[in-house]
Amino acid sequence: MDMNIRPAPTLHTSPPFEGDDPRWARIVARDKSADGRFWYSVSTTGIYCRPSCPSRTANPKNVALHDTLESARATGFRPCRRCNPDGPSLECENAALIAKACRIIEESEEEPSQEELAATVDRSPSYFHRMFKTSTGLTPKAYATGHRAKKVRAGLETGTSVTEAMYDAGFNSSGRFYEKSTGMLGMTATQYRAGGANEEIKFAVGQSYLGAILVASSTDLRLATIKAIAQGTLDGLIPTRNIAATMDDEALIDRMVGIKGIGRWTVEMLLMYADGYPARR
Missing domain, CATH: 1.10.340.30 (Hypothetical protein; domain 2)
Known part of the structure; x- marks a missing residue:
């Protein structure tokens, strides 16, 4: 009986890199700034990754480095599920979510709670808080406070009344506004609106x-x-x-x-x- 035997597909592999390649140090350090500059594959696991992959560091003898994503794909290995080398990095995804949260804060008449912000980006409140501070260096509340202060100053500088500036910035009570206004402006709202006239x-x-x-x-x-x-x-x-x-x-x-x-x-x-x-x- 005749049998048609097809050869197995050939995997295109890259030779293991030399141990003194400086890119290896960036893999060990999980350097996020190296993402998009090169990729690496691991022969023993049959996957390819981005440099910042959080997976356990592979034995360098089993690692090949790739200058392009196409080269990494050509190995025939599958993309790592943890670092998703074929798509945007986790850092980029988080940055997009934080940008969305910042726009919500800026466009809301009243300061949204951390729970509300976390729900809009489909993250838990605690994870969202860590993610926001890592990306911006500020807590969501500090960011909202800074934005509100900016709106108050902008309103007073354009000549609107103190009351209008107060409500435009999202303060819904005069007591709450006057409690915080001196700290935001460095002087009373009336003095700030007057350009600090006669202020020592x-x-x-x-x-x-x-x-x-x-x-x-x-x-x-x-x-x-x-x-x-x-x-x-x-x-x-x-x-x-x-x-x-x-x-x-x-x-x-x-x-x-x-x-x-x-x-x-x-x-x-x-x-x-x-x-x-x-x-x-």
Whole structure:
């Protein structure tokens, strides 16, 4: 009886890399910045991964490196289910979810709760909180507070009444607004609306990860402002130098003005004169 025997498909494999290849260190470190730059496959498991894959580190003798995703696919191995090398990384997916949550915060008349925000992105409240802070350096509440402060200042600077600015920013009671307004503005809302006329302004210099910060405020608020800077550093509201270097000016300004007593001008001066930011000078 004649039998047609078909040869098994040939798998296209890449030779194992040399042990001193610098890309191996990035795999061991699960370096997320290496994602999209190269991929690797593991012959013993028959899978290919992105460099940041959280799976147990493979024996380098069984690993081949690939410059392109097509090369990794050509091995005939399957994509890893944990790091999903064929699709967007978990970091990218989380960034999209956080961007969605930020837009909800910005467009809501009242501050949404953490539970409501978590439900909109289909995550548990605790996981969402960690994810949000990892991505932005702020808690959802701190982000909402900063955005609300920005809306109050914008309203007062355009000449609207204090009451209108209060309601436009999402405050539904005057008592709650006046309780927080001095901390947000560095002076009373009426004084801020008047451009700080006749206000005695003094300054102090504090240190942060970004370098020296010049703080200007009315006399009775200087100490509170310096304390707020210290607390903001501890809470992560003031970004580290490395994180700040990845942020554009507006994002950094929005983040810093959430600190009591720090206004847009202060941050702009910081960006203009801080070491390490030549492009912003």
